[in-house]
Amino acid sequence: MSTYGQFCPVAKAMELLDERWTLLVVRELLAGSTHFNELRRGNPRMSPALLAKRLRTLERAGVVRRHDDAGRPVYGLTAAGEELRPVVEALGAWGVRWIGELGEDDLDPHLLFWDVRRTVPVETWPREPTVVEFRLDDVERAVARWWLLVRGGEADLCDVDPGLEPTVVVRSGLRVLTRVWRGDTSWEHALRSGAVVIEGPATARRSLPRWIGQGDFARVPRPAA
Amino acid sequence: MSTYGQFCPVAKAMELLDERWTLLVVRELLAGSTHFNELRRGNPRMSPALLAKRLRTLERAGVVRRHDDAGRPVYGLTAAGEELRPVVEALGAWGVRWIGELGEDDLDPHLLFWDVRRTVPVETWPREPTVVEFRLDDVERAVARWWLLVRGGEADLCDVDPGLEPTVVVRSGLRVLTRVWRGDTSWEHALRSGAVVIEGPATARRSLPRWIGQGDFARVPRPAA
DNA sequence: CTGTATCCATGGCGATACTG
DNA sequence: CAGTATCGCCATGGATACAG
Numbered sequence: 001m002s003t004y005g006q007f008c009p010v011a012k013a014m015e016l017l018d019e020r021w022t023l024l025v026v027r028e029l030l031a032g033s034t035h036f037n038e039l040r041r042g043n044p045r046m047s048p049a050l051l052a053k054r055l056r057t058l059e060r061a062g063v064v065r066r067h068d069d070a071g072r073p074v075y076g077l078t079a080a081g082e083e084l085r086p087v088v089e090a091l092g093a094w095g096v097r098w099i100g101e102l103g104e105d106d107l108d109p110h111l112l113f114w115d116v117r118r119t120v121p122v123e124t125w126p127r128e129p130t131v132v133e134f135r136l137d138d139v140e141r142a143v144a145r146w147w148l149l150v151r152g153g154e155a156d157l158c159d160v161d162p163g164l165e166p167t168v169v170v171r172s173g174l175r176v177l178t179r180v181w182r183g184d185t186s187w188e189h190a191l192r193s194g195a196v197v198i199e200g201p202a203t204a205r206r207s208l209p210r211w212i213g214q215g216d217f218a219r220v221p222r223p224a225a
Numbered sequence: 226m227s228t229y230g231q232f233c234p235v236a237k238a239m240e241l242l243d244e245r246w247t248l249l250v251v252r253e254l255l256a257g258s259t260h261f262n263e264l265r266r267g268n269p270r271m272s273p274a275l276l277a278k279r280l281r282t283l284e285r286a287g288v289v290r291r292h293d294d295a296g297r298p299v300y301g302l303t304a305a306g307e308e309l310r311p312v313v314e315a316l317g318a319w320g321v322r323w324i325g326e327l328g329e330d331d332l333d334p335h336l337l338f339w340d341v342r343r344t345v346p347v348e349t350w351p352r353e354p355t356v357v358e359f360r361l362d363d364v365e366r367a368v369a370r371w372w373l374l375v376r377g378g379e380a381d382l383c384d385v386d387p388g389l390e391p392t393v394v395v396r397s398g399l400r401v402l403t404r405v406w407r408g409d410t411s412w413e414h415a416l417r418s419g420a421v422v423i424e425g426p427a428t429a430r431r432s433l434p435r436w437i438g439q440g441d442f443a444r445v446p447r448p449a450a
Numbered sequence: 451c452t453g454t455a456t457c458c459a460t461g462g463c464g465a466t467a468c469t470g
Numbered sequence: 471c472a473g474t475a476t477c478g479c480c481a482t483g484g485a486t487a488c489a490g
Contacts, residue, residue, distance in 0.1 A: 002245070005270050007331045007403050008340070009442045010252050010313055013320030018243045020227075020463075027235050036472050045230050047464060052473060062323065073472070079448070080323040087319055088235055090312040095238030098287065098305040106232045115233070178232050217234045223304070227463095227481090245483075261452050272484060277453060298452070 001057065016061050017087075021046050025054050026081065027088050029064065031118060034074050041114055096217040100184060107174050109136060109143045110159075112181060117148065117157040121213050125150045132208065133166035138173045150211075168200030168208055183218025226282065241286050242309075246271050248316070250279050251302070251309050254289065256343060259299050266339055321407060321442040332399050334361060334368045335384075337406060342373065342382040346438050350375045357433065358391035363398040375436075393425035393433055408443025 001019060004011040017023050021043060028042035039051060055075060058064040063081040067074055077084075113134070129151035136144045147158040147166065156162075170177075176195040179185045187209035190196040198205045226244060229236040242248055246268060253267035264276060280300060283289040288306040292299055302309075338359070354376035361369045372383040372391065381387075395402075401420040404410045412434035415421040423430045 003328070003330060004246075004249065004268075005330050005333060006249075006268075006336055007327050007333070007407060008249075008252070008336070009317040009320030009324070009407065011249055011320075012324040012327075012331070013316045014248055016324070017316070018245060018248065020243060021229075023239055023243065024229065024231075024233075024236055027233070040472095043229075043231075045464090047466090048473060049465095049475080050463065053463095080319075083319055083322065087312070087315045090315045091238045091242070092234040094305075094308055094312055095234030095236075097308070099234070099237040099241070102232050102237075103228070105228060105230050106237070108230060108232070111231055111233070182232060182234065270484090272486090273453060274455080274485095275483060278483090 022054055026084050029075060029077050030085055030088055034076060092217045093220045096182060096220050097223055107178055109139060109174055112178055113146050113157050115215060116212060117155050119215060120155045122150055122153050122155050125211050131164045131166045133169045135169060135171045136174045137171060168198055168204045170198055172196040181215045183214050247279055252313050254300060254302050255310055255313055259301060317442045318445045321445050322448055325409060332403055334364060334399055337403055338371050338382050340440060341437060342380050344440060345380045347375050347378050347380055350436055356389045356391045358394045360394060360396045361399045362396060393423055393429045395423055397421040406440045408439050
């Protein structure tokens, strides 16, 4: 962690927080991840060594607290860490407004559905077990099919067929689905244009946009221009 | 600018903003600096080459706009740049609350008085030209004496004797004065303890804390512990 | 005053493999 | 599952000098 040689609170904060990946680890903790491999899943391109290093730095800084739960390490935010929420929210709100273009490299089905799974409003789903199958038509076959399974108030994500008949099937391109999730476009618009197609019983088809919802920053209003 | 391979708005924002110095340049622009050397003054440890590079990156990203004013380059924030104010404010508020300890290396009289000069509430000062001399007793002589000169609604900073009789003289250590400025301690407490001493006519002595005031993040409440 | 040009050292970090 | 260990590259950025 290198220094700026400034007493300014912004500079002191950035000495810790401007290191690569640091704030994305905090974002994962704010989103509720607690175990090492959960944090890895939220940041798949981060090497485990680097994640371990960042966690220790954050712990030393008083942002993260690590404790053991029956021998298993658990990471959580301290009060100081929890107070980074406004920082992360301000960054996300700014990012969704002003960094709209996504490169091919920014698209990742695993990250998308991982985020969907943990954000999905399960309370709006039917009481009976419900399976939504996603079929991405513009990615390699190995990552083209995903299943979101909601039952008993819990959401599960599978990348292999869970063997249950899907209630609805969603056919889409990865980019479009990602843009809908970010709120760059609406479910309504994506469906009307045919970029996203939902197959299944009429009521389920109509309900699906509300079942899935959108990501945390989707409701941030966009610049007029 | 390296990438994270994530569509998350926080990640997209950080691809731009987590590069070293970037947000401190934005901070300076938010504070009103417009010329290259003003930006350097606010970040004296940044090399000019790097500042130029950051400005160009920010320009490409649509955060900074550069235009010429009678042949002289002027930098300013776009709408996107101006909207980084909440981000910088959230970072500063967090930093002043949770990164309280300042190393010796964080103390810099030039940065301190540069910040004082541009923040000072000139409207509270007397109408007649007023000079405050600062004498730092714990730094090398070359940077131990500073003069803040307010007249005609303008504040000027000198590091050499301006030749005007000072209205008040403030004697202090650099660390204490920095802590008062950041709001880590109050003027009242610093004066009562004798860590800061004000010399001059009684009315001016009593007025000085309000003349100088405190830095932008000083009023952020601190953690109870 | 507003930057460029050049050089160089460092260490950050990505990749991979491996261990308790 | 939860990390260490090791390696090596190359980009970052610090320092300095210089130019329009």
